[in-house]
Each structure stands twice: as C-alpha cells, then as structure tokens.
Amino acid sequence: xxxxxxxxxxxxxxxxxxxxxxxxxxxxxxxxxxxxxxxxxxxxxxxxxxxxxxxxxxxxxxxxxxxxxxxxxxxxxxxxxxxxxxxxxxxxxxxxxxxxxxxxxxxxxxxxxxxxxxxxxxxxxxxxxxxxxxxxxxxxxxxxxxxxxxxxxxxxxxxxxxxxxxxxxxxxxxxxxxxxxxxxxxxxxxxxxxxxxxxxxxxxxxxxxxxxxxxxxxxxxxxxxxxxxxxxxxxxxxxxxxxxxxxxxxxxxxxxxxxxxxxxxxxxxxxxxxxxxx
Numbered sequence: 001x002x003x004x005x006x007x008x009x010x011x012x013x014x015x016x017x018x019x020x021x022x023x024x025x026x027x028x029x030x031x032x033x034x035x036x037x038x039x040x041x042x043x044x045x046x047x048x049x050x051x052x053x054x055x056x057x058x059x060x061x062x063x064x065x066x067x068x069x070x071x072x073x074x075x076x077x078x079x080x081x082x083x084x085x086x087x088x089x090x091x092x093x094x095x096x097x098x099x100x101x102x103x104x105x106x107x108x109x110x111x112x113x114x115x116x117x118x119x120x121x122x123x124x125x126x127x128x129x130x131x132x133x134x135x136x137x138x139x140x141x142x143x144x145x146x147x148x149x150x151x152x153x154x155x156x157x158x159x160x161x162x163x164x165x166x167x168x169x170x171x172x173x174x175x176x177x178x179x180x181x182x183x184x185x186x187x188x189x190x191x192x193x194x195x196x197x198x199x200x201x202x203x204x205x206x207x208x209x210x211x212x213x214x215x216x217x218x219x220x221x222x223x224x225x226x227x228x229x230x231x232x233x234x235x236x237x238x239x240x241x242x243x244x245x246x247x248x249x250x251x252x253x254x255x256x257x258x259x260x261x262x263x264x265x266x267x268x269x270x271x272x273x274x275x276x277x278x
Contacts, residue, residue, distance in 0.1 A: 005029040005055050006170055007082075010062035011037050014133055015088055018163035019060050019170075026171055031056060043069045046076070053080035058170055062088045063108035070104075070111035077117065084118040084177075086170050088162075091125045091182055091245050101235035120169045120176045124183040125245060128156045128266040131198060132275045135220075135233070140276055145195050146209040148216045148237045153188035155248045158261040161185075165255050176255075184248045186260050194263060201271035204278060213238055 006023055010016040011032035023030045033041035033052045041052045043064040053059075059082055064070055077085065089105045096102055112119040130136050139145040162183060169176040189197075195208035211219070213234045220230035239245065252260035270276070 004057040005031055006058045006060060007031045007033055007052055007056040008060045009033055009041060009052075013062060014127065014129055014159055015162055015166070016060065016062060018159055019166045022163055022167035023170065026167065028171060043073075046072060049073060049076050050080065053077055053082060056080065056082055058082065058084040058086070060086050060088075060166060060170060061108070061112070063105040065104055067103050067107040070108040074111045074115045074117065078115060082117060084170070084173055085112050085115075086120045086122065086166055087112050088166070089121050089123045091123045091184070093123055095244055096239060099235055099239055101232060101239055118173060118177045120173070120178070121180040122162065122166060122169075122183060123180060124157045124162050125155050125185070126157070127159045127162070128185070128263055129159045130156075131194070132270050132273075135225075137275070138223075140195070140198060140206055141278055143205060143278070144207050144209055145191070146211045146216070146219065147191055148211055148213045148234060149191045149240060150210055151190055151192075152241050152243050153190050153246050154194075154240060155184035155186075155188040155246065156194065156263050156266075157183050157185045157252075158263075158266050161252050161256070161260045165252060168255055181251045181255065182249045183251055184260070186248060186262055188246050188248055189263055197264065197267050198271070198276060201267045202276040203271075204276055206276070 006028055008016050008020050008030055011020055012034040020030055020032055031039055033039045035042055039052050040048050053076060059077055087108055089109050090102050093102055093106050093109060109121055136145055192208040195206055199206040217230045217234045221227050
C-alpha cells in the first residue's frame with residue numbers, strides 16, 4: 001500500500017483530516033477530497049467523482065448524509081480501479097431496527113458489502129471530540145449541556161484512536177478484509193459524569209441537564225439546526241437509551257496492539273487548550 005494513492009473523502013472533517021495526517025506520516029500518497037479541497041468532492045454532484053477517483057487504489061469513505069449516493073459511488077470506484085474501501089459507519093448499525101436514525105450509514109454499509117471491493121467497516125461509538133468540535137461545544141461554553149440522555153452510559157471513543165485504526169487497516173489490510181469493527185473507548189460513562197470531568201479539568205462551572213427528546217429537538221431547531229437533522233440527532237439518543245450501545249469492546253486493542261485512550265486522557269488534553277473557557 002505504501003506506493004498507492006488513498007483517496008480520503010470528507011478530508012476536512014473530524015476523522016478525515018486525522019486519517020490524512022497519519023497516512024502522510026507513513027509516507028503514503030493521499031488525495032484529499034471535500035467540498036473545500038483542491039480535489040473537490042460533493043455527494044450531490046457525481047460529475048466530479050471520476051477526477052477524485054482517478055489513480056486511487058483505496059478509499060477512506062465517510063458515509064454520505066443521505067441515502068442513495070453510496071451505491072453509485074462504490075460502482076464508480078470499482079470502475080476506476082479502486083481495490084479497497086474503509087467505511088466509517090456507526091456503532092451497532094445492524095441493531096438499529098426500525099429506527100430512522102442512520103439510514104444513510106446502513107445504506108453505505110450495504111453498498112460496500114455488496115461490492116467486489118475489499119472492504120472494512122468501522123463502527124465507532126460517539127466521539128469524545130463531540131464535546132469540543134461539534135454540537136456539544138457551544139452549550140458547554142455557555143455553562144450547561146442539556147441532552148435527552150439519562151443514566152445509560154456511553155463508551156466514548158477518542159477520534160485519535162478511530163484515525164489510528166483507519167490508517168492501520170488502510171495500509172496493512174491483511175486480516176482486516178471483510179471485517180466489521182465495533183470501536184469503543186475503555187470505559188462507559190454517563191453524560192453527566194463526562195460533563196463533570198470537563199467542568200473540573202477546565203476550571204469552569206458547567207452542569208448537565210437531562211431533558212426529553214422532544215425538548216432537545218426543539219432546542220436544536222431553536223439553535224438553527226434543520227428540523228429533519230434535529231430529529232435525526234435526537235433519534236440517536238433514543239437508540240442509546242436502550243443500552244445496546246453501552247458495552248465496551250476490545251477491538252481497538254486487537255487492531256493496534258494497545259489499549260484505547262480514556263475519556264480522562266481526552267479531557268486533560270483538551271482542557272489544556274482552553275477551548276471550554278469562557
């Protein structure tokens with residue numbers, strides 16, 4: 001793989017930019033593709049896909065936000081000579097049943113599994129970095145994070161570990177072909193405990209408040225999130241409450257030969273940046 005070109009979709013996103021850094025450090029040729037990259041890529045515009053795929057032998061693929069494009073893209077990748085794809089999906093995707101959450105991720109999984117490509121699916125739990133790079137940041141900085149999550153714990157995974165796993169399976173595919181990896185951190189914590197750790201490490205007074213699913217959807221819409229997207233995010237918390245995603249796995253250790261980073265490690269690193277300070 002060292003002499004091959006790996007196409008990284010969502011290259012400016014949370015996982016894509018981390019995977020790209022690791023591949024470059026390993027001396028692997030990469031092509032970064034996103035709406036804002038020198039190589040443009042837009043799931044809604046297939047006319048640009050061929051240029052992104054030209055000469056690539058492997059793809060790091062983050063599932064598109066809608067159902068449909070994944071099948072066409074995977075077919076285009078096969079035609080372009082791509083041999084391998086590593087797909088970022090979501091924890092326990094095949095256990096979501098009739099939930100409306102993650103239809104996009106499940107469609108992408110189906111597309112890669114039914115293809116002739118060598119594939120690996122990565123299914124992480126919620127990222128620790130959601131607390132400093134996503135929807136949770138602004139509420140934390142305002143002093144209160146309100147979510148429809150109670151006492152069901154979540155084994156938050158550090159995105160650095162997700163990127164390490166992705167880089168490993170992209171560059172050393174032997175033993176990983178046809179595998180589905182459920183990725184978690186080493187410990188499962190409630191959101192209340194997570195916020196308390198952030199509050200203490202950052203030196204900021206931050207509290208956690210449990211609200212209903214309906215209240216959370218309304219709150220997201222009030223913050224400017226599209227109503228359909230708000231319902232999608234809320235449905236994730238509904239799924240989490242049944243406890244099926246609360247257990248930890250040893251997958252990170254199996255792939256990397258070391259234990260995953262703890263949430264405490266993440267909090268200490270991130271608090272030092274001052275991102276949660278007001």
